[in-house]
Amino acid sequence: MELTPERLVAQLDNETLRPAYLIAGAEPLRVLEAADAVRLRARAQGIGEREIFDVDARFNWSLLEASLRAPSLFSAQRLLEVRLPSGKPGTDGAKVLGGFCADPPPDVVLLVTCDEWSRQHGGKWSEAIARVGHVVVAWPVKAHELPEWIERRMRARGLRANRDAVQVLAERVEGNLLAAAQEIDKLALLDEGATIDAARMESLVADAARFDVFRLLDAAMNGQGAHAARMLAGLRAEGIAVPALLGMVAMELQRAAALAQVQARGGNLAAEFKAQRIWDSKQAAYKRALARHDAARWDEFVARIGRVDRAAKGRGDGDPWQQLERVLLAVADAKAARLVAG
Structure with missing residues (x-):
């Protein structure tokens, strides 16, 4: 049975560690906290030895297999962590993980964590983990679920807030x-014991959305033009200068232009993702953006950012904030691409 991270944490309090755990999902906080709960339980259970294996395309699965079968050197039990960002172990990895679960040694607890997960990621290897342990999936918290998540976490920290206050934080x-x-x-840390209302919440919390520069490009790449425009306006209101943003914007657009060229000539897009060092979790956004524009359009975006840079430094005409907004909107929406033409 698939568990939520919160359910796993509760369940760990009532059972000894099982031979294997798979914790996966695109919500890094929930994945991290669920994995931390397993680590904490391992320490409480007297497991003092820990090994970590970071899996990439060149990973040698025989090394993990040898370690899984080797006797513990320093303690009665070991925690072996396999960090599998893509959520796809491949044929060799699936065989090693499945073989372990078929006959788990009594001195090893296996913890597999993944940054990517969908219904298509699972297979016989994850089913094998489910049979001897737990599969935990941190699905993204939807917008309508966020207030409940916030309220639940506040209660766990001994805080009380009314519904309007919770909504302020969610926004x-x-x-x-x-x-x-x-x-x-x-x-x-600031709790005074009273129920927090909306006005108090407003005065205490920072507008985290305004500071998140990295999400600005994510919004544009994912086709969320209005969201990108709002974030840009927030950054401007906070006094961020255009040149401080352009380095990252230019880098991401140059990456997209290089990917578009590879795609246009029928090249290996997966290899280019690797060459550009683009994380698996980011690739879906790039693919969506590449589907909206051809290679020539991406080159145009890169050129336009150069003009924004000149305007920001007083060497060109126009309002750099307006020009940057138009580029981001064009990236997000093919129909808006005419805004950066010429």
Whole structure:
């Protein structure tokens, strides 16, 4: 049975560790906290030895297999962590993980964590883990679920807030669970015992959405033009200068232009992702953006950012904020691409 991270944490309090755990999902905070709960339980259970294996395309699965079968050197039990960002172990990895679960040694607890997960990621190897342990999936928290998630976390920290206050925090963090968790931890330090209302919440929390420069390009790449425009306006209101943004914007657009060239000539897009060092979790956004524009359009975006840079430095005409907004909107929406023409 698939568990939520929160359910796993509760269940670990009532059972000894099982031979294997798979914790996966695109919500890094929930994955991290679920994995931390397993690590904490391992320490409480007297497991003092820990090995970590970071899996990439060149990973040698025989090394993990040898370690899984080797006797413990320093303690009665070991925790072996396999960090599998893509959520896809391949044929060799699936064989090793499945073989372990078929006959798990009594001195090893296996913890597999993945940054990517969908219904298509699972297979016989994850089913094998489910039979001897637990599969935990941190599905993204949807917008309508976020207030409940915030309220539940606040209660766990001993905080009380009314519904309007919770909504204020939800709007400020815009789905960023890590930012929400940080704000709640800060609220716990400032807690005076009274129920927090909307006005108090407004005065205590920072607008995390405005500071999240990295999500600005994510929004544009994912086709969320209005969201990107709002974030840009927030950054401007906070006094961020255009040149401070352009380095990252230019880098991401240059990456997309290189990918578009590879795609146009029928090249190996997966290899280019690797060459550009683009994380698996980011690739879906790039693919969506590449589907909206051809290679020539991406080159045009890169050229336009050069003009924004000149305008920001007083060497060109026009309002650099307006020009940058138009580029981001064009990236997000093919129909808006005419805004950067010429």
